[in-house]
Amino acid sequence: MSKILASQLLDLMGGRENIAGIYNCMTRVRVVAKDHSKIDMDNIKNLDGVNGVVDDDEFQIILGPGAAEKTRREMEKQIGEVETGGFAPKKKGVKYLLKKIGNIFIPLIPALVASGLINGAVNFAINSGVDTELAWVQVLQFIGGAFFTIIGVLVGFNTAKEFGGTPALGAISGALIFNPALDDMELFGESLVSGRGGLFAVMMSAFLMAILEQQIRKVVPNSLDLIVTSTLTVFIVGLLTVIGLQPVGAVLSEGIIVSINWVLEIGGIFAGAVLAATFLPLVLVGLHHGLTPIHLEFIQDIGYTPIFTILGMAGAGQVGAAVAIFVKTKSKRLKNIIKGTLPVGFLGIGEPLLYGVTLPLGRPFLTACLGAAFGGAYQALMTTGAINIGVSGISLVPLIADGKYIHYIIGLILGYAGGFIFTYMFGFKEKMVENLDK
Numbered sequence: 201m202s203k204i205l206a207s208q209l210l211d212l213m214g215g216r217e218n219i220a221g222i223y224n225c226m227t228r229v230r231v232v233a234k235d236h237s238k239i240d241m242d243n244i245k246n247l248d249g250v251n252g253v254v255d256d257d258e259f260q261i262i263l264g265p266g267a268a269e270k271t272r273r274e275m276e277k278q279i280g281e282v283e284t285g286g287f288a289p290k291k292k293g294v295k296y297l298l299k300k301i302g303n304i305f306i307p308l309i310p311a312l313v314a315s316g317l318i319n320g321a322v323n324f325a326i327n328s329g330v331d332t333e334l335a336w337v338q339v340l341q342f343i344g345g346a347f348f349t350i351i352g353v354l355v356g357f358n359t360a361k362e363f364g365g366t367p368a369l370g371a372i373s374g375a376l377i378f379n380p381a382l383d384d385m386e387l388f389g390e391s392l393v394s395g396r397g398g399l400f401a402v403m404m405s406a407f408l409m410a411i412l413e414q415q416i417r418k419v420v421p422n423s424l425d426l427i428v429t430s431t432l433t434v435f436i437v438g439l440l441t442v443i444g445l446q447p448v449g450a451v452l453s454e455g456i457i458v459s460i461n462w463v464l465e466i467g468g469i470f471a472g473a474v475l476a477a478t479f480l481p482l483v484l485v486g487l488h489h490g491l492t493p494i495h496l497e498f499i500q501d502i503g504y505t506p507i508f509t510i511l512g513m514a515g516a517g518q519v520g521a522a523v524a525i526f527v528k529t530k531s532k533r534l535k536n537i538i539k540g541t542l543p544v545g546f547l548g549i550g551e552p553l554l555y556g557v558t559l560p561l562g563r564p565f566l567t568a569c570l571g572a573a574f575g576g577a578y579q580a581l582m583t584t585g586a587i588n589i590g591v592s593g594i595s596l597v598p599l600i601a602d603g604k605y606i607h608y609i610i611g612l613i614l615g616y617a618g619g620f621i622f623t624y625m626f627g628f629k630e631k632m633v634e635n636l637d638k
Contacts (some may be wrong), residue, residue, distance in 0.1 A: 252555020461499025476576020
């Protein structure tokens with residue numbers, strides 16, 4: 201199936217020679233075309249297995265979990281070698297920045313999910329009374345925590361790659377920031393602290409590595425490039441990282457955390473409702489991964505992220521909306537679409553529902569957002585949080601911090617109920633089904 205779909209997609213995107221770059225996230229194949237006008241978007245939408253498309257700088261094809269990676273691999277086989285990073289159009293602004301950050305973290309999502317679920321299962325067992333001294337508990341904690349010992353190195357690697365530098369030099373940025381040897385050092389009378397500035401400092405350092413490397417390479421003779429370019433880059437950026445970028449990163453990360461905490465404390469349930477209700481538009485254009493470093497900074501700083509559970513309610517509102525449509529519609533085709541996408545929606549993967557059901561119908565997209573607000577308000581009220589990210593919905597239950605599993609589930613149910621009620625009463629009429637057939 202993936203092989204056939206890959207071939208169809210390549211044909212409808214102007215042929216393999218029109219592909220400048222390709223990669224995938226959990227649910228989407230993301231393509232940069234040399235000539236965007238050659239993409240036959242309408243026929244791509246109608247292919248079996250395609251849940252929707254996003255026509256942007258990167259052409260995004262929503263296929264769902266598992267299918268996205270399999271199809272991307274098949275497309276790469278048929279295309280031959282293509283770039284997998286650093287190929288996006290060079291544009292500026294918040295949207296461009298969020299996309300770049302998303303590209304840095306998307307390859308890390310499988311490791312985040314796996315590590316998070318293992319940690320969550322162990323924490324769930326410990327909260328249920330399992331002895332922490334048991335060997336199997338310690339081994340699982342070791343396995344679940346392994347990824348987080350190298351996350352800085354991987355983020356630095358991906359950052360340098362994304363901005364056109366040597367990935368290995370970017371990896372050094374991560375090693376510089378999180379190296380425990382810093383804890384035994386002093387500079388200008390101040391004790392250095394490993395991890396200060398977190399992933400923001402890593403990204404700034406790796407970005408500077410990439411830019412400086414490119415500039416030095418322009419003036420260094422080819423015969424000396426391997427020795428001089430890399431050595432000067434690491435030496436200069438290494439010093440700047442320890443002296444300046446770590447403190448700047450610390451101010452940035454602490455400022456973001458304090459600001460979000462302030463919004464949640466002052467805004468309370470209203471802030472939770474607004475955040476949950478407005479998150480789907482970010483998902484709509486694939487920019488939600490740009491928030492990943494903020495979640496990870498929260499986890500590093502206080503042990504959990506208080507906004508991940510709130511934002512996850514956006515998916516709950518969609519699930520409720522889809523159930524309402526399933527109950528009301530007479531369309532067998534629409535019922536079959538919902539039956540195929542609803543299970544992964546309950547598990548926290550909302551793109552198939554978003555692009556296959558609520559968005560094409562129009563108004564249910566809005567009522568799903570309104571329903572999400574109820575779940576988000578409750579999560580903010582009960583100050584729930586997640587000790588890791590990567591999954592939401594029912595799958596997030598083991599990762600809830602401080603044993604607030606019941607409160608998270610109640611918020612999830614409120615999101616389902618809100619999406620269902622708003623959509624059933626105001627969001628769906630049978631004539632909307634015609635939009636799916638266009």
